[in-house]
Amino acid sequence: MLRQYELVERVKAYDADADEALLNRAYVYTLQKHGSQMRASGDPYFSHPVEVAGLMTDLKLDQITIITALLHDTVEDTLATIEDIEANFGPDVARLVDGVTKLSKIEQMPENERAAENLRKFLLAMSEDLRVLLVKLADRLHNMRTLHFIRNPEKRRRISRETMDIYAPLAERVGMYEYMREMQLLAFEQLEPEAYGTITGRLAQIRSQGGGQVDEIALKIKQALAEAGLEVEVSGREKHPYSIWKKMAERHVSFEQITDIMAFRVVTETPQDCYGALGVLHRTWSMIPGRFKDYISTPKSNGYRSLHTAMVYENSMRIEVQIRTREMHRTNEFGLAAHWAYKQGDTAPDGQAGWLRDLIEILDTAQDAEELLEHAKLAMYQDRIFAFTPKGALYQLPKGSTPVDFAFAVHTDLGCAAVGARINGRHMPLRTQLMNGDVVEIIKGGDNEPQLNWLNFVVSGKAKAAIRRSLRQKEREEMIRIGSEVYDSVIARMPQKIGRKALQAALKRLGLADEAALMLAIGETRIGEKELSEALVPGIAATLPEDSFWQAPQRAIRVQGLKKGTAFQLAPCCYPVPGDRIIGVRDGAGVNVHAIDCLTLADDAGGEWIDLRWHPQTDGAAARLKVMLYNRPGTLAEMTGLFGTNLTNITHLSMQSRDELFGTYEMIVEVRDLAHLARIVSALRASDAVVQADRI
Structure with a gap:
């Protein structure tokens, strides 16, 4: 001490x-x-x-x-x-x-x-x-x-x-x-005491057998660079035991199959010397293709700068080499802490790096502790790729990111408004995974509403948090709207006029704060028609017919953005419904209408794409679902009952497979819009009869 x-x-x-x-x-x-x-x-x-x-x-x-x-x-x-x-x-x-x-x-x-x-x-x-x-x-x-x-x-x-x-x-x-x-x-x-003991033991064995092999290789590297007129410091070490274990787990290989367990660091005076040293090493030893990374021209989000390469040393031994200046080395080892040194005096540096600003934004969108932890881990702990805007602005994203992740990284409003993307000048689906160096142009639409199925493919914490926040708000508004329609239908069938006084009394009986809370509860089916009727007029529920229920009027399917008389069909590959972002792909004289993230759009990328939107009077379309049920008596009846409760019809039902434990069914159902479909899927997933329910 x-x-x-x-x-x-x-x-x-x-x-x-x-x-x-x-x-x-x-x-x-x-x-x-x-x-x-x-x-x-x-x-x-x-x-x-x-x-x-x-x-x-x-x-x-x-x-x-x-x-x-x-x-x-x-x-x-x-x-x-x-x-x-x-x-x-x-x-x-x-x-x-x-x-x-x-x-x-x-x-x-x-x-x-x-x-x-x-x-x-x-x-x-x-x-x-x-x-x-x-x-x-x-x-x-x-x-x-x-x-x-x-x-x-x-x-x-x-x-x-x-x-x-x-x-x-x-x-x-x-x-x-x-x-x-x-x-x-x-x-x-x-956490992994056996793996830790095995790897550290094997490293100790290599050290005892190889003697001063690390020092010998470091000396050879320094001599090669000195002969080229470069004054450098070279140090070597075995790779971190946890890094070795992580690589073994990710690649499903044994310790013996890990060939690059030695890493060397070259410290130079200037950035020019870094690139000069890189050229000398690549001329002296064969580099391993695909293993070179330039973090000097494109630093990591935490400010890390260095050149990384891997080479084949003598006897086919693979080694990793990092090349950096002294200043880069200090920043790399101590990061943002290096900026808080005593020399700062009275001037405090910006305490928020870009990733930290994203995490602070996530704090405002997380619904509960587990969601916060999930989003924060995504933001903190993922490998990164680099992508560019058409004007050349650089953005770092988690590996596996899509144009939607890119759009939210640029700005939350751009992410919400995204309807399509051009990657390197070519129209591509929004679920396309980006590669290092891609140039991404986001195509904006008129209404700012992220889509529910984006959560199936976005990977960044910021995108997931923003989408969930928007969907929660959108779902709440939709549930209130549906609840209001159900409420109007119920009071229209009442034998007496229902005024504000009866409504306020009903709120007290149901223990709800205000009218919006009532409409939300009705829309989410937490309060049924009978319970609502009884709350408005105690004793009246017994006088209402058992089969009395509300049904929304059905209207024709219409879209906007096509010339009058143009034939179109909703693509059976993705079954778009009102609320989905849609795009048309011309097929001869007609147009196929796809959801914007339909996978088959990649096959039609060479055709003419037409920006479409649903007509406001459209109310209803077909959606395709896949549901797995437990194989026991009554589960099929319980599932179909859920569709009736949620005011929808099944137009097609087929059993795909069945065994002793489970039965899998595909079906086409009529829904009003995306929010209605989301309610149906949520109700299915909440049922004890259902193992899994997904939109196809």
């Missing part, structure tokens, strides 16, 4: 103007407040905040951050309050300590909610000051270093899983790769 004078000397070594008295006071304050508290290791508790502060000095962070590290557990674990911190150390320190402090109620939450609430708190605090995250990452790293002292193995695994899912990705996203690698290694040891 660092002594008081040692900590002060560390800070003064890089910041001669640091307030020595304030640092001493913070050290003594944490010592006194934690008093006789002990850690699981048997060490005094105050050793933990002191070590965290030491980690902050390694990053050469300002004295406010050092003091925050010293005090970060005082409010949570002692009688100290935020007001005490502010009175003794000022508002800036108090704000940062408050941002790092865990809420006590988090510990009593279910695991996923606890993790999500923890993440929510840190993201909100980080939105104001990134130093909150830097202290928290150091706090978690030191806790992981002492994790083996905790006796409960289940608790060790829980902490390790949280570290792997949240804190290591956060460290990676702010570019703190040293923290990320050590966290992953320590968590890997707890």
Whole structure:
């Protein structure tokens, strides 16, 4: 543990103007407040905040951050309050300590909610000051270093899983790769002890057999570059055990099949030397095609810059090489922490990187803790690709992204309005996966409504969150509209006039806040016609016929955007319904109307595409469903009853397969629009008779 004078000397070594008295006071304050508290290791508790502060000095962070590290557990674990911190150390320190402090109620939450609430708190605090995250990452790293002292193995695994899912990705996203690698290694040891033991054992065996092989290769690389007149530093190491295990799992290969377990780093003086060194290495040894990446011209979202290549060394040995300048190396290892060094003085850098702004936006759209955690993981922890707008603006996206993900990355409003895309100048379906370097042009429509089935193919957290938010609002509005129509139908059949007084009384009887809540409950079928009638006029339900129900009038199918007299048909490959974005593809004299994300559009990409929209008076179309039922008596009847409850007809039903456990059926049903279809699918999925229900 660092002594008081040692900590002060560390800070003064890089910041001669640091307030020595304030640092001493913070050290003594944490010592006194934690008093006789002990850690699981048997060490005094105050050793933990002191070590965290030491980690902050390694990053050469300002004295406010050092003091925050010293005090970060005082409010949570002692009688100290935020007001005490502010009175003794000022508002800036108090704000940062408050941002790092865990809420006590988090510990009593279910695991996923606890993790999500923890993440929510840190993201909100980080939105104001990134130093909150830097202290928290150091706090978690030191806790992981002492994790083996905790006796409960289940608790060790829980902490390790949280570290792997949240804190290591956060460290990676702010570019703190040293923290990320050590966290992953320590968590890997707890989560996969057998794999950890096997891989570290094999690496030790290779080291003993190969002797100084890593040093020998590093020397050969340095000599080759020196002969070309380049002054460089070269270091080598075996790949990270967790990285090896991850590659083995992803590629389904054994340890022996992993050929590139050695990695080397070349540090140069200038970016020009980086490219010069790359040319020398590629002339000296054969490069492996497809393994070269230029993160200098196109940095990662966390600011990481380097050249990556892989080569075949002697005896067919594969090695990886990273080439960067000294400045790049410091930023790469410590990421955004490098920008918080003492040299910043009174000027605070922007605490929100682009990915962090997306996460803050996700906070506002997540419906519950699990959804927040899902979206945040997507935003933090995915491999990236690069795509360009037609004007050359660069966007980084998760691997597997589509034009919809791209549109939401540019702006939420553009994502909502997307109806089509041109990829490298060619019309392509919205579900097309983008490749590195694609130029993407988003085609906008007039109405801003994301589609439900986009959730089947978008991969970015920002897109998923925005789509779900829009769909929830759209579904609510549609349910209120449907509920209003049902309500009007019910009161029209009443033997007496229903006024505002009867409506207000019904709201009280049903325990609903207002008229909108009533219409929503009716539209979602939480309140039936009989229950509504009884609430409006107590005792009247018994006088109504049993088969009395509301049915919306049916109208013809019409679309806008075609010349008068043009024949068209709704494509049987995708069965578009009102509410789907639609596009026409000319086929001879007629037009096939497809949903905008229909897979077969790729086959028609060379034909003429016509932007279409549903006519406002269109009400109804056919939709195709696939439903798997449990194979037991009554399930088919229960399923068909659900269609009646949701006011739709089955026009075609066929059994696709059946065995002892399940039966699978395909059907065509009449629906009013996309919201009506969504209600039907939701009702099917909620039924105990149904295993799975999907639109085809």
